[in-house]
Amino acid sequence: xxxxxxxxxxxxxxxxETVTLSCTYDTxxxxxxxxxxxxxPSRQMILVIRQEAYKQQNATENRFSVNFQKAAKxxxxxxxxxxxxxxxxxxxxxxxxxDMRFGAGTRLTVKP
Amino acid sequence: DAGVTQSPTHLIKTxxxxxxxxxxxxxxxxxxxxxxxxxxQGPQFIFQYYEKEERGRGxxxxxxxxxxxxxxxxxxxxxxxxxxxxxxxLCASSLAWEETQYFGPGTxxxxx
Numbered sequence: 001x002x003x004x005x006x007x008x009x010x011x012x013x014x015x016x017e018t019v020t021l022s023c024t025y026d027t028x029x030x031x032x033x034x035x036x037x038x039x040x041p042s043r044q045m046i047l048v049i050r051q052e053a054y055k056q057q058n059a060t061e062n063r064f065s066v067n068f069q070k071a072a073k074x075x076x077x078x079x080x081x082x083x084x085x086x087x088x089x090x091x092x093x094x095x096x097x098x099d100m101r102f103g104a105g106t107r108l109t110v111k112p
Numbered sequence: 113d114a115g116v117t118q119s120p121t122h123l124i125k126t127x128x129x130x131x132x133x134x135x136x137x138x139x140x141x142x143x144x145x146x147x148x149x150x151x152x153q154g155p156q157f158i159f160q161y162y163e164k165e166e167r168g169r170g171x172x173x174x175x176x177x178x179x180x181x182x183x184x185x186x187x188x189x190x191x192x193x194x195x196x197x198x199x200x201x202l203c204a205s206s207l208a209w210e211e212t213q214y215f216g217p218g219t220x221x222x223x224x
Contacts, residue, residue, distance in 0.1 A: 004154075037215075045204075047213075093176070097168065098167040099157055103154055
């Protein structure tokens with residue numbers, strides 16, 4: 001079974017600085033999808049970024065980018081120019097067919 | 113465009129009762145997935161439905177059941193409620209069964 005591990009329960013960063021959240025996963029599959037979702041306090045889950053495993057190029061979305069290392073089964077999220085609105089729980093997720101598995105999350109606090 | 117909607121937003125039940133949660137997907141989306149998120153943890157996959165057929169089931173007991181209607185909306189039913197069923201229940205929709213999932217705001221269930 002696929003498992004997703006986020007080894008950083010909590011992180012903090014100063015406004016305007018850069019922070020990287022870590023994620024590793026375990027799978028024997030070759031084709032799959034990886035995601036980062038953001039969940040602000042008491043608010044709904046929002047898609048941050050998506051990566052297809054067959055693509056070597058790392059996905060980027062404005063200030064958000066990933067470092068996808070397929071052989072190492074690593075999928076980290078880099079947030080540049082952090083903003084106060086980035087404060088949230090961040091979940092890494094692995095999807096193969098109908099089953100999506102989430103990590104336990106990293107609580108990110110952006111400090112002014 | 114309306115996003116994923118869920119009802120009710122909050123619900124209080126007692127042990128042994130039954131509950132039905134409802135979800136309406138984004139217009140044009142034909143797949144609905146259900147997740148349970150216990151406080152402080154990542155979401156756990158319960159079911160995925162695509163074109164009114166079950167396409168995936170997580171490791172949940174038979175007390176949990178779901179269905180999808182011709183308009184692609186979905187219901188999640190939980191029978192014989194236990195205290196441990198207290199959680200945020202998330203619904204997500206996607207265009208197809210292995211596409212990016214977009215989440216609703218969730219239904220917070222408290223079992224007393």
